[in-house]
Amino acid sequence: MQETIASFMREPMSQREYRSSPITRRGNRTVSPTDIYECAPGGPNDYIYIMCVNTRMFDALITAIGKPELGADPRFQTVRDRHQNGDALHEEVAAWTRLRSKWEAMETIAAAGVPCSAVHDSEDILHSRHLHARNMIRTLRHPVNGDVQLLGPPIHLSESEVEMVPSPLLGEHTAEVLSAELGLRAGELAALAEEGVVGLAPALETAGA
Numbered sequence: 001m002q003e004t005i006a007s008f009m010r011e012p013m014s015q016r017e018y019r020s021s022p023i024t025r026r027g028n029r030t031v032s033p034t035d036i037y038e039c040a041p042g043g044p045n046d047y048i049y050i051m052c053v054n055t056r057m058f059d060a061l062i063t064a065i066g067k068p069e070l071g072a073d074p075r076f077q078t079v080r081d082r083h084q085n086g087d088a089l090h091e092e093v094a095a096w097t098r099l100r101s102k103w104e105a106m107e108t109i110a111a112a113g114v115p116c117s118a119v120h121d122s123e124d125i126l127h128s129r130h131l132h133a134r135n136m137i138r139t140l141r142h143p144v145n146g147d148v149q150l151l152g153p154p155i156h157l158s159e160s161e162v163e164m165v166p167s168p169l170l171g172e173h174t175a176e177v178l179s180a181e182l183g184l185r186a187g188e189l190a191a192l193a194e195e196g197v198v199g200l201a202p203a204l205e206t207a208g209a
Contacts, residue, residue, distance in 0.1 A: 031079060032086035033061065036119065037094050039102040045121040048102045050093070050109060057114050058082065064112035065096040125151075142166045171199040 012023055029035040031053055039046040052061050055078075062070045070076055070092060075085040082089055097105045102118035109116045120128070126149050131137050138152040143166065153162045178184045178198065193200045 172201040
């Protein structure tokens, strides 16, 4: 997992050749108006991330949010201008996003050809149409907890489907293992459990009912 995340740092790491080391933090605003923006109704997870890195994307963005006049604003003429006046530009975009949900803002801006995404919380992930279509959200029947939703494996192979099963309960296979390996019978196992020598899972006949 660490190697996977580290691989996402390849581009920033390449900047060590001409920037100070260690590389300074830049937050979400790598180049304006790329940033994270508040959305309605203003909850802790009501945000959209917009990635706008060149003039074509900028023109598409300001048109999508109904502010094409920003293209003639001398503060926002070039990539350098937009970055130097990032706070002002951020507020122009945020004034539009704050009036819309993150889903509405995402649909509008994405339709204009500007990369963006609503910021997903855990509930959003479990209800994602994309992840459900990709069979990434699995529902498992747990013997004690009933139906439980979990994220599935991200690797999809045409002939090697990964089966997901609930993790065993504490002591669920104790009797099976001791019977097979030591030849213990039910009465002997019950006696050992009674004395606290081994732990056996409770009967599951009514579990999950």
